[in-house]
Amino acid sequence: MPSAGSPIVVLDSGLGGLTVVRAIRQVLPAEDIVYFGDTARLPYGSKSAATVTNFVRQIITYLYPLDPKHVVIACNTATALSMATIRSEFPDLNISGVIEPGARAAALAAGRRQRPVIGIIGTEATIRSRAYEQAIIRRRQLAKVFALPTPLLAPIIEDGRAVEDPLVQIALKQYLQPLMAKAINVLVLGCTHYPIYREAISAMVGNNVAVIDSADQCAQDVQRRLGSANLQRAGGAPGALRCFVTDNSPRFAMLAARFLGLEIEPPTWVSTDELHALASNSEPSAPEPMELRAAV
Numbered sequence: 001m002p003s004a005g006s007p008i009v010v011l012d013s014g015l016g017g018l019t020v021v022r023a024i025r026q027v028l029p030a031e032d033i034v035y036f037g038d039t040a041r042l043p044y045g046s047k048s049a050a051t052v053t054n055f056v057r058q059i060i061t062y063l064y065p066l067d068p069k070h071v072v073i074a075c076n077t078a079t080a081l082s083m084a085t086i087r088s089e090f091p092d093l094n095i096s097g098v099i100e101p102g103a104r105a106a107a108l109a110a111g112r113r114q115r116p117v118i119g120i121i122g123t124e125a126t127i128r129s130r131a132y133e134q135a136i137i138r139r140r141q142l143a144k145v146f147a148l149p150t151p152l153l154a155p156i157i158e159d160g161r162a163v164e165d166p167l168v169q170i171a172l173k174q175y176l177q178p179l180m181a182k183a184i185n186v187l188v189l190g191c192t193h194y195p196i197y198r199e200a201i202s203a204m205v206g207n208n209v210a211v212i213d214s215a216d217q218c219a220q221d222v223q224r225r226l227g228s229a230n231l232q233r234a235g236g237a238p239g240a241l242r243c244f245v246t247d248n249s250p251r252f253a254m255l256a257a258r259f260l261g262l263e264i265e266p267p268t269w270v271s272t273d274e275l276h277a278l279a280s281n282s283e284p285s286a287p288e289p290m291e292l293r294a295a296v
Contacts, residue, residue: 033239053086073098122191
């Protein structure tokens, strides 16, 4: 059984979920965090629900021996496509995602407007699922919701391009202008990669548009859940951060500093064959227990 000393698991298709890690470390600095970036199989946004669900299942099964007290699916696509199935398959784990916290914040940010106009940007799969739209409408039935797939943004961010890069500027303008033409009041960043460009996005849409960062909202949701379950670690030394990836760990370590604002230890590489063996009921190796309190 997990305890307050057990780690929080955060998983994503690549680097984007590190924005959630950063946000969690800000509100829960004493917690140990295990991060898994499925860098060999990204992007998830163009894949089927069955494929994404299988990937998430493999990752959680691999990390299960670490006895996590909470699992965060820090990927909007995976949250939209696999959350219900994964929760049913791992009933003993506390699992949350990024869509409900983001939708709740968007509804609140709309204020007292009777018919708020809310824009959403995300991967093709996230937008196609209509998960954000449905979650927002449940809270604000009269809201007008415009959801726009922005498939280039996550790969551009994974490529390490700075916001000043002309390609980034062109992509942001092309994607945001149609939503600005709808006179949106709120914009949801429906991918955990996108907060990397949050300042530039906010500048483009203007001060009158509330920009909702799904990573920040997710971290606050985790804080609330752990507090309600009396599973928050008591203050003291900063928590440890341990990272796993499925490809290109040297590049991951380099770009992770941009997402986290600090240097990290080299991540542990896990082959996709090893993850696939889990689904085949083979006997893959499991991660060693965390050397807790090795702060990053």
